[in-house]
Amino acid sequence: MSKFDSIRPFYDSEVNQALKEVAAHPMMKAMMNFTFPDKTDEEWTAQLLKTHSIRDFQINFIYHSVQKVLAISSNGLTTSGFEKLEPNTAYLFVSNHRDIILDTSLLNTTLYEHGLLMTTSAIGDNLVKKPFLKTLSRLTRNFIVHRGLSHKAMLEYSMLNAEFIREAIFSQNRSVWIAQREGRTKDGMDLTQKGVLKMLSKASGEMPLKEYFKKLKIVPISISYENDPTDMLKMPELLAKAREETYVKQKNEDFRTLMSGIMGQKKRIHISVGKLPDKEIEAIFTKENTVNKQLQLLVEELDKEIVKNYRLWPTNYIALDLLNQTAEHKDQYTVLEKEEFQARMREGVALDNPVAVRNFLAMYANPVIHKEKMQQLTT
Numbered sequence: 001m002s003k004f005d006s007i008r009p010f011y012d013s014e015v016n017q018a019l020k021e022v023a024a025h026p027m028m029k030a031m032m033n034f035t036f037p038d039k040t041d042e043e044w045t046a047q048l049l050k051t052h053s054i055r056d057f058q059i060n061f062i063y064h065s066v067q068k069v070l071a072i073s074s075n076g077l078t079t080s081g082f083e084k085l086e087p088n089t090a091y092l093f094v095s096n097h098r099d100i101i102l103d104t105s106l107l108n109t110t111l112y113e114h115g116l117l118m119t120t121s122a123i124g125d126n127l128v129k130k131p132f133l134k135t136l137s138r139l140t141r142n143f144i145v146h147r148g149l150s151h152k153a154m155l156e157y158s159m160l161n162a163e164f165i166r167e168a169i170f171s172q173n174r175s176v177w178i179a180q181r182e183g184r185t186k187d188g189m190d191l192t193q194k195g196v197l198k199m200l201s202k203a204s205g206e207m208p209l210k211e212y213f214k215k216l217k218i219v220p221i222s223i224s225y226e227n228d229p230t231d232m233l234k235m236p237e238l239l240a241k242a243r244e245e246t247y248v249k250q251k252n253e254d255f256r257t258l259m260s261g262i263m264g265q266k267k268r269i270h271i272s273v274g275k276l277p278d279k280e281i282e283a284i285f286t287k288e289n290t291v292n293k294q295l296q297l298l299v300e301e302l303d304k305e306i307v308k309n310y311r312l313w314p315t316n317y318i319a320l321d322l323l324n325q326t327a328e329h330k331d332q333y334t335v336l337e338k339e340e341f342q343a344r345m346r347e348g349v350a351l352d353n354p355v356a357v358r359n360f361l362a363m364y365a366n367p368v369i370h371k372e373k374m375q376q377l378t379t
Contacts, residue, residue, distance in 0.1 A: 078268070
């Protein structure tokens, strides 16, 4: 028994048995038929049942699934900054969060292609309610973050997650992915929650916090999709927020969002690796004496890097110009790109509802606004 049993991925020794249990599941069949259309069920099943490690499952199956998703639902993935990372070195990737599954899948695809360590990744327990999805998440090295608990239970699981992350990086030489905030960004404003860093700090033990954060090797990650495949699905929550109402998710909403993120059209995608140099951490801990202020400055540094490296697309500039009813950024897009964006908006947004239109446009425009504000603050 391990104290991490309630949240951990499978051990390699458990992988084969887990695959045997789900090999005949309709969702596994659908996934494999999508990934390997030229193979019979007997062929991919035989290979699946010979798999005895998470890495083999990721490389021989999931990697090919991701490639297929990119081929049919995007105009390609580009990356930058991965050459700055060292092979066989564990990092803590702190990322903006736009898509439930693809953010981590695309990062791990890129890490694998660059010969770098793949991650164990945080996933909310609300996303793995279905037994098959929980098994699949554990087979792809996800660890569970529990939500909606009592204050006492939340504190206990927060410590457990922090200790799991520490154990993965320091003892297993395993990189870790966590989102900069709880849940996906709905409004396009990528902002790190201080609570995420507070959670990490809980496992510092007797190590000075400054040294602990340096040893974690924090790497800011920025991922951007030219089209957000779940943009329309985010609208009900954004409208509820605009009305100052509490948003209640519909049954199976998370699952629908998960599937839409995978199969919805994204156009171009970019992942960028930033940096949080040791000298910045040194400066923060020298400047401030209280943990609260130190964490706040770390939050600000992470936000600067994530926003600075976020790749803006024509859709972002189009939305900003439509929002402001100007043509200020017209050199950033073509007439055709604007027409395509407006057609997409007409399909899913009630144009006679000004609040809906404003929220939809802001979702795409906010990354430009945020980046411009950050640039002003740093000049």
